[in-house]
Amino acid sequence: MSRFEIVTGDITTVATEAIVNAANNTLLGGGGVDGAIHCAAGPQLLEECRKLNGCPTGEAKITGGYQLPAKYVIHTVGPIWQGGQANEEELLRSCYRNCLNLAAEHNIKTIAFPSISTGAYHFPVNRAAEIAVSEIMEFLKKNATIEKVLFVCHDERTEIVYHIAQDQYQTKR
Template identity: 45%
Template structure:
């Protein structure tokens, strides 16, 4: 199953397991911890945590979820940032591994978790996000049946944590400036062709001719005017069509041309994708893991030559295969899509491909920061 990012209050997210950013005493706290305790039922959750007694930094324990929209709550204790001198990164890695391991032990199929230690514990957001990417990728390689969701309260958290967001914004601005300049040039040429003047808004002055009476033979009350004949569609002959009763050679030629076009269609999306996978020397599992799509979806694509995926899925597969822009556009075209310069989603994808950045998690973080659909995640 894929990895996704959502903006929400984690205490309202539906999943088998909700992960709490806990402290070593498993005591009620603020932020994520306070929200989960409150939504679960404060007294019940506190009693369950007190019964466990505590949890070491980097470890995780489980309790019932009580009134939360989940089956279990896993309490994971992240490190307090101390300048990077106290093995904080190693402890945060271990914290996520412990939380995911508890979820697997419980038989969970979906896990929602916060950005642990990046709040009041002061862990640098950029590094915290990088650790999430690494641990999620490692976990899903062996547990692709589990869906993981990072829950953040504000998009700004991801914007702060991904250094590419600012570069992408500059790229978007440049592309839009180029596009708008092109449009202005086109409009300028059109104005010249139409010989518009600065006073184009002035009303036109038109001299109306004196009305001329129709000839006597065309007066309305002339009883000699024949009634109009009704329209008969069959009386219309299309250009190139044979005369009635004549052999339809033009029609036969048209049918032959259409048959020839159909017979020489490009290979469909599914066939092209599988050929690219073989050419890259990759396995199916490598591709769908890197594309952040489920094994079930990939099986549909493989098993149905006529399958038409979404644009986000095609982009995810192009990123997984590390295709250049030309090959990406070709793969998209076989599913009926393209990457343009008039869509923010398309421009962001182009930024990553043109720079050879084939990290789908980072791409999704940038898309999330712009409130755009994520790629893969299905």
């Protein structure tokens, strides 16, 4: 059984201990995944997020999951794509590393990720997929705390791109 799985679906319905929210710097909700997670979790999530005083790009913070199937939401702020000259790739790597480290610190065994920064922030999905897959796979090699990482894509096209990135990663190793 693989510890890393890529699927198409709705991250707000996934039964993992934690889900990752591709948030904005305020953590107060927005569009896309962020808005869907806030809507599904209920008003308590917004109340808790108000107390966190936002989150810098590349960092991560954890809250309860409230009305979600997940016990926790790990919020991370991905970079806005600016053509690749503004440290976007390292910031995106940092998102994945910080989310995984936070999950391990909280002894979370199962976590689900969306495709961070590839929606409204316009990060090229193929580059984002390579970064996500390599960060997750490298983390899983070194850390046994997390038993399962589920990557939840919003559509089949995105899922295919992530599977290609996973195949390329495995071929290089």
